Amino acid sequence: MAEAAVSSVVQKLGVLIMQEAKELHGVRGQVEWLQEELRSMQCFLKDADAKRARGDERVKNWVRNIRDVAYEAEDIIDTFMLKVSRRRRKKGFFNCIKRCVFIFNELIAKHEVSTEIQGIKDKLADISNRRQQYGIANIDEIGGTSNQSRVQPVIPLLPELQVDKDVVGFDDEKEVIVNQLVDESNKDRLVISIVGMGGLGKTTLTKSIYNSPTIKRSFDMHAWVTISQEYKPIEIVRKILSKITSISEDKLEKDIETLSIKLCETLKKGKYLIVLDDVWRTEVWDELKIVFPDVTNGSRVIITTRFLNVAEFADPTTKPHELRFLNEQESWQLFLNNAFPRQNIATCCPADLVDVARQLVQRCSGLPLALVVLGGLMSTKGKDYNSWNTVATDMRWQYVEGGERCLEILALSYNDLSYYLKSCFLYFGLFPEDYDISETVLCKLWAAEGFFPVMDGKTLEETAKAHIEELVQRCMVQVTRRRYDGSVRSCRVHDLLRDKCISEAKEGRVFEIYNNNATNGTTSTSCDVRRLVVYDEERELETLSYSNVKLRGIFSFKIVKDEWLSATVHGFKFLRVIQLYRSALISEFPSEIKFLIHLRYLGFWESTVKIIPSWIDNLYNLQTIDMRDIRTIDMGYTSIKTISDSLWGIESLRHVNVQFDAYKESMPVPPEMRLIPKNLQTLKVVVAGAWIENVLPKLKNLRKLYIKRVSHSHANALSISLQELGRLVSLRIDGYGVPSDNIIKAFSNQVCLSKLFLSGPFINKEQLPSFSEFPKNLMKIIFEDSELEQDPMPTLEKLPYLRDLKLWSAYEGKHMICSAKGFPQLLSLEMNQLDGLEEWKIEEEAMPSLKYLELEGCSGLKMIPEGLRNVTTLDELKLINMPGELETRIKENSGEDWYKIKHVPKITATYWRLW
Incomplete structure (x- = not known):
């Protein structure tokens, strides 16, 4: 983890040097030296972390020292910036005098930071000497990934998974894979991939298939090779050749070229099945594919891997088998198989152990490896409640017999x-x-x-x-x-x-979870942890008793109060992130926040804050302000009423997500270009006004925009401004007269817009614009309260990339038709409250990709369209509050329309109002 800490500090020092060059004058050279020295130490951390993982305590301490020095460097620079920031925004005559005083103080601060960096130099010199003493090598991962090294030792699968056992779950997947293997109609060589996280059962499932008599009889040659992270192509080729020829490996040729030719020629002589187990790199298949000939005799290669890209690279034409987690019943069965081996699972678990056994099973969350390990542990325990409850009450995987190995197998992915x-x-x-x-x-x-x-x-x-x-x-x-x-x-x-x-x-020391139940209300870990997390607890959290002044982030999932936030923020001057998920009791911005000059992210969810104050621009590093409110005003909550213009003066601002009062009349965005943050990407939710003409076209980097209260008077200005936003991806407009013609035409030649949400009556209700005037790459469209009088489907079905369509009270006509070959990529269709709709026709080959269909409150639609029987891709049909007559017609087996939908795997119908 020291790698990540040092990397983060190096990145921040680089940004600091570029952005704060003026303030760093006089100490910049030392800061640059510090950055380079820490960067050079990164080269050794990969090897050090590997040695640490193998239990070398000396190296473990060395890594900890590097991390601590990195954090110390970050603290020194942040402290310096905090001191010099006071003069940064001072203006006017009197403030000019104050700035002169601050300059003197700044000279003192620079002297202090210089002295402190010298202290770090001495520490790094000592650390470097000990690196050589411990034999820590330079792996050089300064900008790359760990893919360049294979120093991680291979941890074999647990013995429980090395023997052939009955596979629990995956029956359907197993049947599909077996059918692919023995499919006589496909003579091409296939690469079949089984994908999933460590411990999900890829190897166990593959072994059960590989060893089945049906598969053994279907192939002339078989070989199983485990690849893992450490591999050499020559060793893999030698192992495969040895297994299919029964020649000892030590008697085979020593050079890769001769071996490869011999293996390829041997495999050409019959139908083969090769398993490459635990493949970590696309390079494995790239290096080996040449030795697996395709002589159109039905040969197969199975790959198990943790990586989807490996599977897709090996054979882009064959869909990988992505293993799921076991469901509750399957988890229960696998656990009992191991906790009570060779016993009847229906009767093996004593009644007084069932509840505690269920708790243990739940703790494994459907991961087969965990269930096998924990079941094996419980098989050694006495079959009494106290023995089992002791494990369940305070279970820590690292203390479970075999649990450490379980965690190590999972950790392979992390270490990589x-x-x-x-x-x-x-x-x-x-x-x-x-x-x-x-x-x-x-x-x-x-x-x-x-x-x-x-x-x-x-x-x-x-x-x-x-x-x-x-x-x-x-x-x-x-x-x-x-x-x-x-x-x-x-x-x-x-x-x-x-x-x-x-x-x-x-x-x-990346983060810790606040222990509100500690004796004195404080945590017990180190005082220099970087982030603190507070979860929802029954005990009231009045104040945060926490002594770490160097904290960089606070995350709270608990409802907190104004006084709690004020007291908390006051103690942590270096905060970069504040994310409060439940801030309903916070009614205003505490003034202490204005001193958090390092703050990048400010999130108050569900708050009752009404005003964003004028001092907000003190947070000149702020990137995101997120004041979303997932509740509604009808529930008694209000949202932002006033935003100070100074917010828009923050040059670093990238995302503004603020829920405005729906009845606010004034315009929240300032009209002066000098106040516009040029990197702004998200702007929602704002109210329409004159700013649409003066400001909107200048926001060239906008990706997401949500405007309320749009009317006919805004149509021309909005259309012209939107043409200037070439990077816009998502647009939502709510209003009383949504200018659809203007908006859609404004984007007709743009390639980025993929989502369009128009809420409100269209100016031209009689007909949508031609499909050729719609943005070509639209993938999602939502029309709400549109009052359309003409069927929108003939237009929308021609959009080539449309995948998601929602019509909410959008069409008032009686008839709708989806034409043959229309909606070629549509995956989801929702039609709600189309009260006038009486007849819906779906022609053959319409919506060939549809997977989800929802119909709600369409009171005039009395039957399912005939053409729905041809939509064979449909996975789910949801009917909500539809007419009682339709309910009768779709009744399973007996309803008149049942034959139209009987092919759909999941059908749900909810009726809460009689027609």
């Missing part, structure tokens, strides 16, 4: 991460168990923390998104929801991986 991805991954430990983490919020937090370098041509947020996708590819992060374009919308980590995050974070 680059230093900046380690920082990103550990962040998941901040969130409560099973918490759905917003991808958008996570990206902004990572950007504010400065976890990774800026990539050419990409924003910080785009780089962050790429990191999330990489963690998903590595099967370390579970996607809980995806957007219309396939990108991650929310995600989480498995509980055991979260435990890994918390364990590593504690070791590296």
Whole structure:
């Protein structure tokens, strides 16, 4: 974890040197030296962390010292910037005199920072000498990833997974894979990939398939080779050749060329099945594919891997088999199989142990490896309540027999991460168990923390998104929801991986969880941890008794009060991130916040704050202000009424997400160009006004825009301004007369806009613009309260990339038709409150990709369209508050329309009002 700490400080020092050159005058040389020295130490941290993981206590202390020096350097520079910042924004005659006084103080501060850096030089010299003494090598990962090294020792699978056992779960997946293997109609050589995180059962499932008599009889040659992180192509080729020829490895040729030719020629002589188990790199297949000939005889290669990109690289034409976690019943069965071996699972567990056994099973969260390890442990315990309850009450995986090995297997994926991805991954430990983490919020937090370098041509947020996708590819992060374009919308980590995050974070002082139940209300760990997390607890949290003045981030999932925030912020001058998820009792910005000059991210969710004050521009490093309110005004809560113009003077501002009072009349955005933050990417929610003409076209970097109270009078100005926003991806407009013609035509030649949400009656209700005038790359469209009089489907179905369509009270006509081959990529369709709709026709080959269909409150629609029977891709049909006649017609097996939908796997119908 020291890698991530040092990397973060090096990045911040680089930004500091560029942005604060004037303030650093006189000490810049020393700061640059410090940056270079820490950067050079990064080269040795990869090897040091590997030695530390193997239990070398001396190296462990060395790594800890490096991390501490990095944090000390960060503290010194931040303290210096805090002192000199006081004169930064002083203007006027009297303030000029004050600035002169501050200059003298600044000279003192520079002398102090110079002395302190000299102290760091001495410490680094000592650390460097000890590095040579401990034999720590230079692996050189200054800007790259750990993919360049294979120093991580291979940890074999647990003995429990090395023997053939009955596979629990995955029956359907197993059947599909077996059918692919023995499919006589496909003679091409196939590469079949089984993908999942460590411990999910990839190897166990593959072994059960590989060893089955049906598979053994279907192939002439078989070989199983484990690849893992450390591999040499020549050794893999030698092992495969030895297994299919029964020639001892030591008797085979020594050069790769001869071996490769011999293996390839041997495999050409028959139908072969080769298993490459635990593949970590695309390079493995790239290096080996030449020895697996395709002679169209039905040969197969199976790859097991933790990485989706490995599977997709090996065979882009074959969909990988992504293993899921076991469900509750499957988890129960696997646990009992190991806790009570060779017994009947229906009767093996004593009645008085069932509840505690369920707790243990739940703790494993459906991970087969964890269930096997824990079940094996419980098989050694007495079959009495006290013995089992002792384990369940205070279970720590590292103290469970075999549990440490379980964590080590999971840790392989973590150890393989680059230093900046380690920082990103550990962040998941901040969130409560099973918490759905917003991808958008996570990206902004990572950007504010400065976890990774800026990539050419990409924003910080785009780089962050790429990191999330990489963690998903590595099967370390579970996607809980995806957007219309396939990108991650929310995600989480498995509980055991979260435990890994918390364990590593504690070791590296990355964050700690506040213990509100401690004797004196304080935590027991070190005083220089960088982030603090407060979870929701029953005990009232009046004040935060915490002595660490160097804290960089506060995260609270508990409802907090004004006085709590004031007292907390007052003690932490170096905060970069404040994220309060439940701030309903905070009614105003505490004035103490204005002194947090390092603050990058400010998030008050569900607050009752009404005014963003004029001193907000003191936070001149602020990137994100997020005042979202997930509640409604009808519930008695109000939202922001006034924003000071000074907010828009913060040059670093990138994201503004503020829920305005719906009845606010005044315009919240200032009309002066000099106050416009040029890097602003998110602006929501704002009220329409004269600023649309004067300000909006100058926000060239906007990606997301949400405007309320748009009327006919804004149509021309809005249309002209939107044409200037070439990077806009998402646009939402609410109003009384939404100028759809103007808006859609304004974007007709733009390629970035993918989401359009228009709420309110269209000016031209009779007909939508031609499909050729719509943005070509639209993927999601929402029309709400649009009062359309003509069927919108003939227009919308021609949009080639449309994947998500929602029509909410948007169409008043009686007839609707989806034409043949229309909506070629549509995945989701929702039609709500289309009260006038009586007949809906779906022609053959319409919506060939549709997976989700929701109909709600369409009171005139009495039957399911005939053409729905041809939409074979449909996975889910949801009917809400539809007419009783339709309910009768879709009744399973007996209803007149049942034959139209019987192919749909999931059908739900909810009726709460009679027609």
